[in-house]
Amino acid sequence: MKMTQLFFKTMRETPSDAEIISHQLMLRAGLIRKQAAGIYSFMPLGYRVLKKIEAIIREEMDAAGAQELIMPSLLPAESYRESGRWDAFGDEMFRLKDRNQRDFCLGPTHEEIFTETVRDYARSYRDLPLILYQIQTKYRDEIRPRFGVMRSREFVMKDAYSFDRDDDGLDVSYRAMDKAYRRIFDRLGLDYVVIDADTGTMGGSGSQEFTVKSEAGESEIVQCTECGYAASVEKAQCVAGAKAEAVDSMQPxxxxxxxxxxxxxxxxxxxxxxxxxxxxxxxxxxxxxxxxxxxxxxxxxxxxxxxxxxxxxxxxxxxxxxxxxxxxxxxxxxxxxxxxxxxxxxxxxxxxxxxxxxxxxxxxxxxxxxxxxxxxxxxDIRIITGTDPCPRCGAALEFGRGIEAGHIFKLGTKYSESMGCIYLDETGTGHPMVMGCYGIGVNRTMAAIIEQHHDENGIIWPMSVAPYQAVIVPVNVLDEKQAEIADNIYSELQSRGVEVLLDDRNERAGVKFKDADLIGIPIRVNVGRKAAEGLVEFKLRHEDKARELPVDMAADVVLEAIKTART
Ligand SMILES: [Zn+2]
Missing domain, CATH: 3.90.960.10 (YbaK/aminoacyl-tRNA synthetase-associated domain)
Known part of the structure; x- marks a missing residue:
């Protein structure tokens, strides 16, 4: 893509209403545009990142045996009335009526819809196990939308649901999702902890949150410095402490x-x-x-x-x-x-x-x-503090903050019982299916990546999700030699399958470099004065120094850098 044709606009100033880095940088790099409080458009560069995150999620979900489908966002009230959540959601649910005064909502989450779909299609033990997922837009009327796409009212979520015969089956599905989630977050280049979201069960396996470490996060977490135990501060277990030694016999x-x-x-x-x-x-x-x-x-x-x-x-x-x-x-x-x-x-x-x-x-x-x-x-009814030891191994704990980007949860038979999602076993006896649900906030994950990958100049995208892998910058487009060499490298990279930008704008070099850094393109090739001597500059976004390369090696070096980053 030539940048003279790219629909984008960067900003030098930090928008005053953006409190956290990812929100500031997404606006400044022109990745998103605010439509209303908590409602954003994804512009071409931002949408490319979002689609790449979705692609990684899709690949790992498919590899884990889950099947993708898509459900409507506009949903009739009946489904939620059946589970009792039409009332339970309260003001957080966007509600509307059709022309016949029938109640509808914009789906805040889809447990009910998946449950009734499976109830209608799967009747036998032979249909199980089953894991279904979608990557789809959800709506929640947040009381306080903030932090850009981190807490918004319309957002993209990957939600998956598993259906099994029994608890053992659910364990298998849950573990498969746990493994897929770890691969997803690894590939997204995130430093995260998997925290036990259960209350009162040691190392509980019924509910876990994938929390990306970040000071911008809304979750307070504790983490063991030795054994990897991690929990939210709210749910972290406190141990009894030492028992009293022999006591005096004084009376009250x-x-x-x-x-x-x-x-x-x-x-x-x-x-x-x-x-x-x-x-x-x-x-x-x-x-x-x-x-x-x-x-x-x-x-x-x-x-x-x-x-x-x-x-x-x-x-x-x-x-x-x-x-x-x-x-x-x-x-x-x-x-x-x-x-x-x-x-x-x-x-x-x-x-x-x-x-x-x-x-x-x-x-x-x-x-x-x-x-x-x-x-x-x-x-155990107290709040954990800095002096408490790890409940698992006794080592010291560290306190920090994190962004909850994913959540896996054993639902059991809550929805299948209330909604009659029953399968027949070998003897023809009916049982409620045992369910699990698994979510990833896609927009929020994008913000979390920026929170962990940026510097004072802008975003530093991991190669796996960068909107473009490389940008070629002719320092002076009016210099014919520079323009020609830049164009050749650009064409060669394109023909070799690289997602590459050519900054052919008639702008000062400083402006182009600043934009490339702000947008966070991982590789930059500068074609400047030395192009006449057959040399160009190669620079990685996450490194300080550029190095010189012979023009005819440039494409190979770019491809090598992409390959190395992928492994
Ligand atoms: Zn520990």
């Missing part, structure tokens, strides 16, 4: 702590450490009061607590309820004699003696022994 004793309600106030007043204290927090779980206990230096992880309780709502108890339950003002709740269910963190069980609220305004109790002075259910 009231200690006056007037006006000291917070951990900081109590430690300052009593001159103790925050680890000597336990805080008792009252919640309402599905409307019923429960107490959660963590050490003074810890915080309750409400997601873990909800998962442990199996409740669907959890909120802090209001002041009035606290007073009614504890008989004291807020700030003095404690476990001794507390008339509600108490869930205490694993660390509490191992603590020898604790200072806790006395359920009496202005007082705390010291020398309180778990198990002797109060009873609780013990569970």
């Amino acid at each position: 004793e009231y200690v006056a702590t007037p006006n000291a309600r917070t951990i900081a106030e109590v430690t300052a007043f009593l001159g103790c450490r925050d680890t000597d204290l336990a805080k008792t927090i009252l919640y309402k779980a599905d409307g019923k009061p429960v107490a959660a206990m963590v050490r003074g230096d810890r915080e309750v992880n409400e997601a873990k607590l909800m998962s442990y309780l199996g409740c669907s709502s959890l909120e802090m108890a209001d002041e009035e309820s606290v007073t009614t339950i504890t008989g004291a003002e807020v700030g003095f709740a404690g476990p001794v004699g507390l008339p509600v269910r108490i869930i205490a963190d694993l660390e509490i069980e191992g603590s020898p003696r604790l200072i806790v609220g006395a359920n009496r305004t202005g007082f705390h109790l010291k020398h309180v022994a778990p198990g002797r002075d109060f009873n609780a259910e013990y569970a």
Whole structure:
């Protein structure tokens, strides 16, 4: 493609509403154009990248035995009513009516549609296993679309669904998808971690997220420095810690702590450490009061607590309820004699003696022994911190951020049961199919690649997804010799199958180099003054230095660089 004909426009200034690098660079390089909040067009250069990412996904999905199809985005409400999600989606679903006032939506995700399709076509155990996928546009009315295509309202997603006879079959499909995902993200040149997205199951295999490491990401993650354990901060497991050694036999004793309600106030007043204290927090779980206990230096992880309780709502108890339950003002709740269910963190069980609220305004109790002075259910209910060890091997953990680009998930029979997706076994007995679902956010993955592959001059595309592999830049197009040599190299590369740009614009060399760097073309060949002596310059985008080459070697060297990058 000659750049005089290429439909593109670059920008020197950083757009003021773009907060993260990938959003800034996609706009500056002219890859996308904003149509409305969270809605973008992909311009020719950007669309080439998107198609390359899709091609890699497609190749690996096909290689894993999945079959591609395409479903509509405009969907009737009935399918979602059947699963109960027509209501559950709430405002996130784009809804509309047809001319006959029938309800439709723009598909936010397609579990229902795949389930009913398979229900209609596959009836026998002989039809299974089955993995279907599509690469298709999804719609979600995000409350806060931002970060460009990272969190947008219309986006391309690869979604796949597996259908198996039983859990063992699902395991096989799930592993095949896991392997395909690793190959996809490797080929895209991404540095990623696969995090366990299950709560409370050690190394759980029911749900994993493929998270691209990036400070621009919205997920907070912890990663072991030794064994590869990785998890979201919200779900990372905390271990019990050391059990108490022999303890003293002191009995609980009231200690006056007037006006000291917070951990900081109590430690300052009593001159103790925050680890000597336990805080008792009252919640309402599905409307019923429960107490959660963590050490003074810890915080309750409400997601873990909800998962442990199996409740669907959890909120802090209001002041009035606290007073009614504890008989004291807020700030003095404690476990001794507390008339509600108490869930205490694993660390509490191992603590020898604790200072806790006395359920009496202005007082705390010291020398309180778990198990002797109060009873609780013990569970991992705290937020992991920098001082926690890896739950798998005990080594130190590192905290970071990441972009969730892919997710694989064992659905089980949730949809097949509610929607009657049944197969008949060898004896003619019906069973619900066991399902898995597997997603990759394609636009988001494109942004994630830029987050990991850029410098101050622009994008540095991995060869596998670059919009063009090489650009030939005649430094002065008005110089006939330069123009001719550049044109020859361009033609030769084209005939040898290279995706190549010729920057034949009558612009200053500096402008052309800046554009090539901003757009992120991996290989650049500069045809300048030395062309008359038979020399051109060869430069890789990710290297600082250019090197000189004889003109007749240029095409071979470019091809070699493409080949090397692919392996
Ligand atoms: Zn570890």
